[in-house]
Amino acid sequence: MPSPTQPPPPGSPRPTPPATPTAPTDLTGLTVDRIETFAVALPTRRSFGVSGGAVAVAGRPSIRILVKVSADGVHGWGEATPIPAWTYETAESIVTTIDRYLTPAVLGRPAWDLDGVDRAFDRAVNRGFSIGAPLAKSAVDVALHDLLGRATGVPLGVLWGQRRTETLALGWIVSGQSPEEVGDSVAEGLGLGHRAFKVKIGLHDEATDVAVVAAVREHAPAAPLWVDANQAYSVHSALRIARRLDDLGVTAFEQPLPANDIPGLRRLRDLSPVPIALDESLRHPGDLATFIRLEAVDVAIAKVQRSGGLTLSRRLCALAEDSGVRLMGSGLTDSDLGLAASLHLFAAFGIDTPVDLNGRQFLDSPYAGPTVTVDKGVAHVPGGPGLGVEVDEGVVRELSVDVLESRP
Incomplete structure (x- = not known):
């Protein structure tokens, strides 16, 4: 084991720099x-x-x-x-x-x-x-x-008085590939240390959707595996697919139906052999309360941006926990600021299954200095003050574009 004065061995996670000790500001002012x-x-x-x-x-x-x-x-x-x-x-x-x-x-x-x-x-x-x-x-x-x-001068978990874990496993996303192309994507994810996979379905016909999931299972036979349809199906088609997903060891079927199809989701939850997870249906904690009262939800997806931020997301997570509804975590292909916000939320509630925080898989965050450490598919909750992401405002301004400019 290296001494405290020795550098960490190559490939070790880069530790989050400790917060610089400063006199706390009077929040009331x-x-x-x-x-x-x-x-x-x-x-x-x-x-x-x-x-x-x-x-x-x-x-x-x-x-x-x-x-x-x-x-x-x-x-x-x-x-x-x-x-x-x-x-x-x-x-x-x-x-x-x-x-x-x-x-x-x-x-x-x-x-x-x-x-x-x-x-x-x-x-x-x-x-x-x-x-x-x-x-x-x-x-x-x-x-x-x-x-x-x-x-x-403290990270969000300290501010909230709630952090139950220091790390969260990230799922690798498979999306858009044909069954024949899945192997390369799964191999890349495994090579980067990911041990769980989420598959986007509803992009093809039913048979191809299932074939893509089957291909992922073939290439990652022991990995936790869940699917997300993003509201693509009807009750009948979702039930047909759920029966086939069950044979593939899928652990959750995320948002198979339109967000406001409450009767359909309740019926599907009663009949599906795979637990039904809700994402787009849960914009507000009150939405989750409705689904709980109607016994129409197995799993609640926590997603910071979908629920309007951390204030309402914490309420939604607490309601799920107090009601015995399983919690899973997801994001919106965020850059590092959004990634950090989600990590603080999910760590606060100790979500113990792999989470879909896929921003690092699809984009870079050149504005971020000291930021979130991800090593071998595991994200470390930042320890710096606030979100724990240091933003270089100069880079932000260099990357800025005018999205409101008039177009022909």
Whole structure:
């Protein structure tokens, strides 16, 4: 074993630098005085698709909206991931929603008043049947959490008084490949240390979807394996597929039906041999409460951006835990800010199954200095203040693009 003064052996995880000791700021005196949005073009490593369409295209920059919230000289960062193929928010709508609606609702408010900010958000952009601009709201909410952690000099788990694990296993995503192409993707994931796989289905016909899952199982016979349909099926087709997935040892069937098909999801949950996991159906903790009352959910997916940020996500996770509903973790192909926010949430609730935080698989985060360490398919929860990601604002500005510029 190396002595404390010796460098770690090659290939060892890079430790998160400890927080610089500083006198904690008096949170009661922090008032939000500025919110800035930056649409940044990040390098894309691989193409990625879901049943609704493309999420990332190799060779084409991936747009992420970074948000900086400032309060009396302290600041924090958050992120929104516009994916029109998955939800209705675009890069343009996120920027205008934050700049023109959420910012006026938050400026001048105490930075610590996360509950009050959430209520102010609902007055600015009403929930309606859904949560109302969850990605935009999430970016500001996460930035406020980062700000509070930085103001006090502690990571989010310490701020919350809740962290049950220091590491989380990441699943490797298989999406878009034909059954014949799956082997290369699985081999790449295994080579990088991943030991669990999530397969996007609903991209082909039923027979091909099942054949892709079967191919993954063939190449990773002992790996935990779950699938995500992103609302692609009807009750009848989902039930046919679930019976075949059960034979392949699939552990969860994520969002097989449209998000608002509550009767269908209840029926499928009663009949499916594979546990039904809900993602797009759970925009707000109140949605989960409805599914619990109707006995229409086996597994609740925790997803920071989908639920409007960490404030509501913590409520959703606590409700699932208190109700005996199994929790799984997922993200939105986030860059490192979103990755860190999810890790803090999932670590707080001790999610003990592999999670779908696939940003590192599909894009780079050149704006991040000291940041999340991922080693052999395992992510280490950051130990720095706030999110634990150091943002180089100069790089953010260099990568910024104008998504609101007029087009012919």
